[in-house]
Amino acid sequence: MRALICRHWGKVDELSLGEAPIPVPGPDEVLIKVAATAVNYADSIMVAGRYQTKPEFPFSPGLETAGTVTACGAGVKGLVPGDKVMAILAYGGLAEYAVAPAAETWRIPAGMSFAEAGAFPIAYISSDVAIRWQGRLEAGETMLVLGAAGGVGLTAVEIGKAIGARVIAAASTAEKLALARDHGADEAINYADEPLTERVMTLTGGKGADVCFDPVGGPLFDAALSSLGWGGRILLIGFVGGVPQIPANRLLVKHRSALGSSLRYFRWNAPDKLARSVDALFGWYGEGKLRPCISHRLPLERAVEGLHLLTGRQALGKIVIELEPA
Ligand SMILES: NC(=O)c1ccc[n+]([C@@H]2O[C@H](COP(=O)([O-])OP(=O)(O)OC[C@H]3O[C@@H](n4cnc5c(N)ncnc54)[C@H](OP(=O)(O)O)[C@@H]3O)[C@@H](O)[C@H]2O)c1
Known part of the structure; x- marks a missing residue:
């Protein structure tokens, strides 16, 4: 072959x-x-x-x-x-x-x-297991998605909307943000020329996001962490922009969590959860909620x-x- x-x-x-x-x-x-x-x-x-x-x-x-x-x-x-x-x-x-x-x-x-x-498989299942089992995103909550037009980012936008959350897409170009909006994002932030934390705070009335889906890391991470509200969860998905360090005090002070999510964990240690994610994803696909x-x-x-x-x-x-x- x-x-x-x-x-x-x-x-x-x-x-x-x-x-x-x-x-x-x-x-x-x-x-x-x-x-x-x-x-x-x-x-x-x-x-x-x-x-x-x-x-x-x-x-x-x-x-x-x-x-x-x-x-x-x-x-x-x-x-x-x-x-x-x-x-x-x-x-x-x-x-x-x-x-x-x-x-x-x-x-x-x-x-x-x-x-x-x-x-x-890789993009949708990785995003769903992260958002569902680690992020515990609920309907009515707000999720900030970085790299929102990328492979996993765009699926996170769709999954967030399918769960019933408000989704704030963040990406580096107007074209990428238009795509994220086309896939359901409620709000868009261009982190190449807008201050991420301030924009999230404005869009959430000062409350901050409940969940941040972060496949990027690097210099954006600090602003993403600051944009989380009380009890906020930041999902560590990937580090295409570099591996950030996490100041522990910034987690404690607002009761935040930073949660790693690896598809390999669910494949090897929680196949039941992975299967339930796949069922949900196929159901949403059948309903036209995933494109x-x-x-x-x-x-x-x-x-x-x-x-x-x-x-x-x-x-x-x-x-x-x-x-x-x-
Ligand atoms: N944890 C898991 O289970 C899991 C599963 C699948 C993938 N991943 C990881 O998630 C990350 C993203 O994967 P992906 O398939 O979504 O990739 P992708 O399609 O390339 O998306 C990554 C996005 O990151 C943004 N970005 C910011 N800085 C970047 C840089 N220096 N280089 C490249 N992109 C940069 C880009 O958006 P802007 O231009 O808008 O900034 C890009 O759209 C990778 O590290 C991958 O290994 C993890």
Whole structure:
């Protein structure tokens, strides 16, 4: 099969398209003929050797996939060859075939295209488990979303609205904020030229946000923390802008919490919660409340370009790699 191959730790430019053996599913795994997948920040970190998962060489990066089941391991129940599915992967998504754990493989909901399904699992599930189980966001509360037009950020906007919260989107350009509004955001703040804390305080009548969804970190973190009200929860999702330090006094003084949220925790330690998040997400998709957003569709040969677009802040929603024409 054709695959994007990593032969040594390094830059994404050192990945090469080549031939690899079709993987063999283990007892509780399925083999998927990939129709669409998406690139993620973690792909570039993994090929640099800086991610928690360090596969043996050679391997293909890629954390999610959508396609057709072609074979099932002996222990697999509830899935059969021919099923159209999406899945979370440890790695291996940027290839013509991928092996996925059956427990993290789901039939694609009615009406969802392969491209949407390839863009769905990592962003939507990561955001939902963070907001639902760590953030405990409730209807009527206010959630501030940073990086609100990015892969996870835009899904957080939609999930916040589906829960019934008021969503304040924050991003760096007018185009990104318009997209977040189109996906339901009630308010928009351009943190490239507006003071984040002051704007959140004005928009909330001085109360502050109840939850902040933060996939960015870096210099924005301090202002985001200050924009939380009494009992506010800041969700640490990612650090594309750098890893911030947290002054403990700023948590205590307003009874705030800073909560890390890792999809891997829910996959390995709380699969029941992950399953309930997936059920909720598929339900909302069926009700038209979630609209997966794809800014770029590229063939496998251009996956490295996709990774550069992502790390260069060019993605609006997700960047999908299509292996079968739509
Ligand atoms: N914890 C989890 O379970 C989990 C799951 C999935 C992803 N993540 C992490 O979440 C982070 C975001 O992932 P994503 O897929 O949403 O990425 P993305 O689509 O690139 O979105 C990130 C957003 O961050 C903003 N940004 C601010 N400073 C940036 C910088 N220096 N470089 C790049 N972007 C910057 C950009 O928006 P503006 O231009 O508007 O600022 C961009 O839209 C990554 O660190 C990823 O690994 C975590």
